[in-house]
Amino acid sequence: MYGIVNKAIEELVTENFGEEVWEQVREKSGIDIDFFLSNEAYDDAVTYKLAGAASEVLNLPLTDVLIVFGEFWVLNTGKKKYGALMETGGANLKEFLINLPNFHNRVALIYPNLQPPEFMVSHVEENGLHLHYYSHRPGLKEFVRGLIQGLSKLYQTPVEIRIIASRDEGSDHEIYAISW
Numbered sequence: 001m002y003g004i005v006n007k008a009i010e011e012l013v014t015e016n017f018g019e020e021v022w023e024q025v026r027e028k029s030g031i032d033i034d035f036f037l038s039n040e041a042y043d044d045a046v047t048y049k050l051a052g053a054a055s056e057v058l059n060l061p062l063t064d065v066l067i068v069f070g071e072f073w074v075l076n077t078g079k080k081k082y083g084a085l086m087e088t089g090g091a092n093l094k095e096f097l098i099n100l101p102n103f104h105n106r107v108a109l110i111y112p113n114l115q116p117p118e119f120m121v122s123h124v125e126e127n128g129l130h131l132h133y134y135s136h137r138p139g140l141k142e143f144v145r146g147l148i149q150g151l152s153k154l155y156q157t158p159v160e161i162r163i164i165a166s167r168d169e170g171s172d173h174e175i176y177a178i179s180w
């Protein structure tokens with residue numbers, strides 16, 4: 001994944017727990033990279049190792065780290081660094097989710113070798129919809145939950161999220177039933 005993702009993990013840890021804790025995470029991960037370049041592509045293993053090491057050092061389940069990281073990605077990386085791009089996504093939560101399938105096409109203008117996730121929406125109703133998430137990357141189910149929670153906070157629209165299908169349970173993708 002592009003270095004921007006690894007950089008965001010570094011920022012999340014540093015901002016909340018300080019430089020020293022980040023050094024411990026980096027050491028535990030075994031990743032010997034001093035600083036990440038946003039627009040350089042790194043092996044996905046780097047990102048997975050950093051997340052795993054953060055979970056060990058902070059003594060938090062990996063699922064919690066992924067959820068917190070998802071929220072941080074939307075509220076910090078997205079809103080603060082790519083505010084204008086985020087605003088093209090929609091004027092409210094429902095619009096943003098309906099437009100999500102196309103969102104990474106715009107991201108790919110900045111990061112040309114992006115391997116983006118795929119999203120699809122169905123069951124669109126006044127107060128909810130189903131968000132379908134497809135990826136060749138394993139283990140990011142709770143990251144997506146965190147992203148949705150981040151969007152919910154961004155648009156000040158409290159949501160309930162139920163995962164009604166997942167690759168863990170034999171489906172070929174995840175489905176999030178989201179209602180507000």
Ligand code: HEM
Nearest residue numbers: 001002078082085086107114115116117135136137140147
């Ligand atoms: C300005 C905002 C955003 C930027 C700049 C951005 C950029 C990226 C980048 C660089 C990656 C790594 C993929 C790679 O390097 O090949 C990624 C992955 C991902 N993004 Fe975004 N993204 C943004 C917003 C979002 C939002 C709002 C969502 C969903 C609600 C989302 C969902 C994901 C997911 C799930 C992945 C993991 C990749 C996978 O599942 O295969 N992103 N994004």
